[in-house]
Amino acid sequence: MAEIHELRSRFAAALSRTYGREVPAYTTLVEVTGQVNADFLAAHPDSAERLGSIARVTAERHGAIRVGTAAEMHDVAVLFAGFGMYPVGFYDLREATPPVPVVSTAFRPIDPEELARNPFRVFTSMLTTADRRFFDADLQRRLDGFLDRRRLFPDVLLSLARRAADDGGLDESQAQRFVKLATGVFELSGEPVDRGWYRELEQVSAVAADIGGVTSTHINHLTPRVLDIDDLYARMSARGIAMIDRIQGPPRWDGPAVLLRQTSFRALAEPRRFLDSDGSITDGELRVRFGEVEARGIALTPAGRTLYDELLGADPFNENRLWDKRFPRSEDDLEQRGMAYFTYHDGVRAPIVYEDFLPKSAAGIFRSNLDTDTRATAGESGVGYDRDVLAAAIDREVHDPYELYRRQQQRSGGTGS
Ligand code: OOG
Ligand code: NI
Numbered sequence: 001m002a003e004i005h006e007l008r009s010r011f012a013a014a015l016s017r018t019y020g021r022e023v024p025a026y027t028t029l030v031e032v033t034g035q036v037n038a039d040f041l042a043a044h045p046d047s048a049e050r051l052g053s054i055a056r057v058t059a060e061r062h063g064a065i066r067v068g069t070a071a072e073m074h075d076v077a078v079l080f081a082g083f084g085m086y087p088v089g090f091y092d093l094r095e096a097t098p099p100v101p102v103v104s105t106a107f108r109p110i111d112p113e114e115l116a117r118n119p120f121r122v123f124t125s126m127l128t129t130a131d132r133r134f135f136d137a138d139l140q141r142r143l144d145g146f147l148d149r150r151r152l153f154p155d156v157l158l159s160l161a162r163r164a165a166d167d168g169g170l171d172e173s174q175a176q177r178f179v180k181l182a183t184g185v186f187e188l189s190g191e192p193v194d195r196g197w198y199r200e201l202e203q204v205s206a207v208a209a210d211i212g213g214v215t216s217t218h219i220n221h222l223t224p225r226v227l228d229i230d231d232l233y234a235r236m237s238a239r240g241i242a243m244i245d246r247i248q249g250p251p252r253w254d255g256p257a258v259l260l261r262q263t264s265f266r267a268l269a270e271p272r273r274f275l276d277s278d279g280s281i282t283d284g285e286l287r288v289r290f291g292e293v294e295a296r297g298i299a300l301t302p303a304g305r306t307l308y309d310e311l312l313g314a315d316p317f318n319e320n321r322l323w324d325k326r327f328p329r330s331e332d333d334l335e336q337r338g339m340a341y342f343t344y345h346d347g348v349r350a351p352i353v354y355e356d357f358l359p360k361s362a363a364g365i366f367r368s369n370l371d372t373d374t375r376a377t378a379g380e381s382g383v384g385y386d387r388d389v390l391a392a393a394i395d396r397e398v399h400d401p402y403e404l405y406r407r408q409q410q411r412s413g414g415t416g417s
Helices: 004-022 024-043 054-059 068-080 113-117 138-147 155-169 174-187 195-204 206-212 231-239 301-314 316-326 329-338 359-368 388-396 401-411
Strands: 061-067 088-091 102-107 121-127 221-224 259-266 269-275 281-287 291-296 341-345 348-351
Touching: 004 024, 004 054, 004 061, 004 113, 004 174, 004 221, 024 054, 024 221, 024 231, 024 291, 024 388, 054 113, 054 316, 054 401, 061 206, 068 088, 068 102, 068 121, 068 388, 088 359, 088 388, 102 281, 121 206, 138 195, 138 206, 155 174, 195 206, 195 269, 231 259, 231 291, 259 359, 301 316, 329 348, 341 401
Parallel strands: 061 121, 221 291
Antiparallel strands: 061 221, 088 102, 102 121, 259 291, 269 281, 341 348
């Protein structure tokens, strides 16, 4: 039998192969990431693996997908449970600047042993079609109708996922089928795109068009993990790949790596076929899929996170100075101020790696890859898309990331903050 973690590893690897075929710049990114990691490991043999073994880091990816309805989100939850990935965290990107009309969660393993085996995670966003600040009643009705008519996930795929989740794995032939079908649903479809409909949605939001303008879904980026993101940024730029203008997340400094630093390159124009109103099919292109890379640091407690958010919200020109002055300069400081999570096996303190995402960075990543920002009209959101609504839609618990880190710390003999 192929156990769940084996299914997850194969799924991540299969998506990586497919994405590399479809988006050649991704292959370059993975190559350069591998070189940076090898050099970093050679230069820092004692510390490079403190936040995860090199085997884990080399295989580590996160993907991002976007769906249109609560029913689709429910199917996503069924599918990912078959790979041992569960919803963690609630991100409301409508509150970002500029706003994106989605709410999101991340599907990922939640047990430390499972994370160590393969931490594959997928940032999953759901379109908020009932939010009147973005969609008027007429557009919502047509959009919901379009979304209700499509099926993203075949029944056979969902039943294989249920079986894997129930039995803790699948026999070899079913495992192969499961991974193949699951990878297939996230490939870019060759179906012609209805030009008028796509353009209408694009007027509201490019993300709305990407989600509701087509009859399928796709992975829109797949992100490798790098040990030195500043080095990676420089090497990619030297190869002539234009990265976005900054690294999202905490600034570069010589103190402890915390949370998550990410950067990306712009979506590439890819050939697509379009269906025009007169019934003719023509060639064109769309920019939807991009490249991203990330470096992970220590998970912060709510107190640490509050300080992070405060410093990040401050004057950007002062960010580095403020950070140097106010952020804990060492793991000892972080621990003393109760600002980060650690394990304490056999009296040895080790940092717990941050396994989640950052809403401000996510908004920056969304934005860096769009030609136009979305404008929300004034007014009430109309419908409460909150964590409980999401949990009800997918009929499972949306885990609180802090709770998971705290539990891990406590189980190792720490007190938990
Ligand atoms: C998701 C953007 C967020 C990240 O790493 O913060 C994200 C999307 O583009 O759908 O992936
Ligand atoms: Ni991402």
